Amino acid sequence: MINLTDIIETINMISEENLDIRTVTMGISLLDCADSDAEKACEKIYNKITRLAGNLVKVGEDIEREYGIPIINKRISVTPIAMLVASSGGDPVMYAKALQRAADATGVNFIGGYSALVHKGFSAGDEALIRSIPEALSVTSNICSSVNIGSTKSGINMDAVKLMGQIVRETAEITADRDCIGCAKLVVFCNAVEDNPFMAGAFHGVGEPDCVIHVGVSGPGVVQAALKKCPDGDLGQLAEIIKRTAFKITRMGQLVGTEASRRLGVPFGIVDLSLAPTPAVGDSVAHILEEMGLETCGTHGTTAALAMLNDAVKKGGVMASSSVGGLSGAFIPVSEDAGMIAAAKSGDLELSKLEAMTAVCSVGLDMIAIPGETPAEVISAIIADEAAIGMVNTKTTAVRVIPAIGKSVGEDLEFGGLLGSGPIMKVNLNKSPKKFIDRAGRIPAPLQSLKN
Amino acid sequence: MRTVVSVMGKDAVGIISKVSAICNECNVNIKDITQSVLDDIFVMVMLTDISESNCDFATFSDKMKALGKETCLDIRVMHEDIFNSMHRI
Numbered sequence: 001m002i003n004l005t006d007i008i009e010t011i012n013m014i015s016e017e018n019l020d021i022r023t024v025t026m027g028i029s030l031l032d033c034a035d036s037d038a039e040k041a042c043e044k045i046y047n048k049i050t051r052l053a054g055n056l057v058k059v060g061e062d063i064e065r066e067y068g069i070p071i072i073n074k075r076i077s078v079t080p081i082a083m084l085v086a087s088s089g090g091d092p093v094m095y096a097k098a099l100q101r102a103a104d105a106t107g108v109n110f111i112g113g114y115s116a117l118v119h120k121g122f123s124a125g126d127e128a129l130i131r132s133i134p135e136a137l138s139v140t141s142n143i144c145s146s147v148n149i150g151s152t153k154s155g156i157n158m159d160a161v162k163l164m165g166q167i168v169r170e171t172a173e174i175t176a177d178r179d180c181i182g183c184a185k186l187v188v189f190c191n192a193v194e195d196n197p198f199m200a201g202a203f204h205g206v207g208e209p210d211c212v213i214h215v216g217v218s219g220p221g222v223v224q225a226a227l228k229k230c231p232d233g234d235l236g237q238l239a240e241i242i243k244r245t246a247f248k249i250t251r252m253g254q255l256v257g258t259e260a261s262r263r264l265g266v267p268f269g270i271v272d273l274s275l276a277p278t279p280a281v282g283d284s285v286a287h288i289l290e291e292m293g294l295e296t297c298g299t300h301g302t303t304a305a306l307a308m309l310n311d312a313v314k315k316g317g318v319m320a321s322s323s324v325g326g327l328s329g330a331f332i333p334v335s336e337d338a339g340m341i342a343a344a345k346s347g348d349l350e351l352s353k354l355e356a357m358t359a360v361c362s363v364g365l366d367m368i369a370i371p372g373e374t375p376a377e378v379i380s381a382i383i384a385d386e387a388a389i390g391m392v393n394t395k396t397t398a399v400r401v402i403p404a405i406g407k408s409v410g411e412d413l414e415f416g417g418l419l420g421s422g423p424i425m426k427v428n429l430n431k432s433p434k435k436f437i438d439r440a441g442r443i444p445a446p447l448q449s450l451k452n
Numbered sequence: 453m454r455t456v457v458s459v460m461g462k463d464a465v466g467i468i469s470k471v472s473a474i475c476n477e478c479n480v481n482i483k484d485i486t487q488s489v490l491d492d493i494f495v496m497v498m499l500t501d502i503s504e505s506n507c508d509f510a511t512f513s514d515k516m517k518a519l520g521k522e523t524c525l526d527i528r529v530m531h532e533d534i535f536n537s538m539h540r541i
Contacts, residue, residue, distance in 0.1 A: 002456065002497075002499075004495065004497055006538070006539040007456060008460075010534065010538055010539075011458055066509055067534045068534065251538050255533060
């Protein structure tokens, strides 16, 4: 029989330390929904999603009940809609509305994939889709959007960077009456991955199968609790503890993923072994860093601690799953992490430090509220900086900032739920990057791209 | 299908009897029991086979949960595989 201590450890992880499966995400290709008539294409999209994912929420809930593991979100990612707009034409917002209807019918939390991949340039449909993002995110509530503006292989499309600064601002303005929520559903990527199950950046890449199940695990609280039991160990010992814990968490994700894939009759894709925080107490990545010995997240040493955490999570998880993918590492979304919120409020965590942290964490500047007066070119410059880190380091980076229209530093934005609440962080508005951004064009791919 | 019934809470008379009674009522076979009292906290783990059960998993689990609520104990019914996958390679 299974060891009593092991059973108690698992139950404690779930009941005391917020261990959960953050998301079971079904990736669906919409390439076969193209039609010469845009309305027919939308109908095909709705039909395909509801046919394949009609049972997704029920299966998720059944597994949750039988295995005793909370599965927080059931989601869908689809082929970047810009490709459908390119082939079927019509107003892109119409596609967003079709996705929203499909989300309502299937009962999923989010559908991701209102996206365009423009890292080397705009093709048909891309620019129209990007320009429609503010309206699409304003008239829908469960649709997420992402735009990939750079990659190590192709460099950074600065035309797209310039445009995205404006789009982020417009999205904030158009949803200003709802705490600028539109921007919480919009991510700008460099080196976007095709099998990411996490929102807001999930989309179903063109290299993926027709339909696939991905799982995103979580568990910052479990890692923190494990580290707490080793108050005097050296950093090598802490790395070992993190690896062991990540292994257990990922095994659980693998089990849930294979079971969901079996019950839905859909191939299993990947486990994304990210430490994804929530605003709940005891579910914070910042608190792990503090448990490692930092007085507060954001102080000197934070980048080093995060680098070790991110690496140990990957090492522990990689052996536990048949296929690890997605973003895999530690997320640092400010408004979704109780420790980050506290550090940002006290002034110990600044935007410049967060930028440094993104060089070693799994994604980028995430869920950061910035002053409402921040001009589009500054947002573009923030995106360009972040993309440069991703491009040169051959990693995914992203920007999800929320210009808090009508508010300034010292105030808060309240999103509620998993999105949490964010203190508005200081941005350098004294000097302008406008001329640099207005030059547009393309930053050529770095030497790292020439690997063949 | 084999499930693990775990019971945790303040020690009292008749806990095993009440949990076993539900197993009997549902025709769930008890394969193994381990129990211990740590610092006045009662901990019991029961490995059960529900393949011959006269009710579905959800009903069995709900009955155990109801008993837990009634007796102020934390009673959970979970698929055995979750523990196997996390703690065995």
